[in-house]
Amino acid sequence: MEKKPSTYEEVNELFQLLSGIHDYQPSLGHDRWCWKGDKSGVYTVHKAKKMISENRTQVPINSSMKWKCWTPLKCKILVWRADINRLPTRAELLKRGVAFNDGSCAICNEDLETTTHLFTGCVFSDEIWARVGSWCRLSPIYAFEVKDLLKMAGTQMKTKKEKYILRGIIYTTMWSIWNERNARIFKGNSRKPIEVVEIVKSTAFLWIRHRSSLKGIDWNVWCKYLMDVM
Numbered sequence: 258m259e260k261k262p263s264t265y266e267e268v269n270e271l272f273q274l275l276s277g278i279h280d281y282q283p284s285l286g287h288d289r290w291c292w293k294g295d296k297s298g299v300y301t302v303h304k305a306k307k308m309i310s311e312n313r314t315q316v317p318i319n320s321s322m323k324w325k326c327w328t329p330l331k332c333k334i335l336v337w338r339a340d341i342n343r344l345p346t347r348a349e350l351l352k353r354g355v356a357f358n359d360g361s362c363a364i365c366n367e368d369l370e371t372t373t374h375l376f377t378g379c380v381f382s383d384e385i386w387a388r389v390g391s392w393c394r395l396s397p398i399y400a401f402e403v404k405d406l407l408k409m410a411g412t413q414m415k416t417k418k419e420k421y422i423l424r425g426i427i428y429t430t431m432w433s434i435w436n437e438r439n440a441r442i443f444k445g446n447s448r449k450p451i452e453v454v455e456i457v458k459s460t461a462f463l464w465i466r467h468r469s470s471l472k473g474i475d476w477n478v479w480c481k482y483l484m485d486v487m
């Protein structure tokens with residue numbers, strides 16, 4: 258019996274598989290095995306060990322994302338996949354022949370659900386960014402693509418510490434927008450932007466307390482006087 262993927266994990270796996278096929282560029286000549294760990298393409302145990310010990314991650318050159326951040330790896334990977342346009346949005350699924358609907362945004366239903374739309378063009382995320390901006394007392398946010406969001410910590414903040422804190426808040430906000438989108442599709446739950454911002458605040462608070470040097474930070478100070486902490 259044919260079964261359509263129904264959970265986020267299933268759709269995500271299907272997307273990864275189809276992306277592999279979609280991005281494959283056939284070339285002339287015989288097929289051969291090739292190890293991507295170094296330029297020679299030849300695998301040796303020694304090289305593999307060296308690679309693991311250096312903990313090298315293969316980050317494509319077209320991502321300028323900064324990985325030094327207090328959010329967990331799963332959140333950073335989400336941001337990175339958004340940056341390199343590898344999230345299973347409805348527009349990307351449609352391109353790969355998976356059609357759940359006409360490809361319109363799961364949140365506003367008005368535009369094609371691309372990564373750019375979801376994080377910067379959607380009225381829903383607009384309101385979230387405006388609220389996060391006023392919480393962090395930022396200048397108005399003008400983001401037209403994911404890369405603009407990733408540059409924000411650098412342009413809006415002066416000190417290293419401020420940039421470090423804001424970067425994590427931006428990543429947590431993107432994480433929360435993506436989770437909201439998934440909750441709507443796969444669980445049928447909808448939250449208001451103001452509720453999502455509360456989740457951003459509490460999630461970021463939990464992460465920064467456990468994963469940075471700001472362990473003693475107080476919840477009220479975090480919510481009301483974040484700029485004084487910075």
Ligand SMILES: [Zn+2]
Nearest residue numbers: 362364365379
């Ligand atoms: Zn939308």
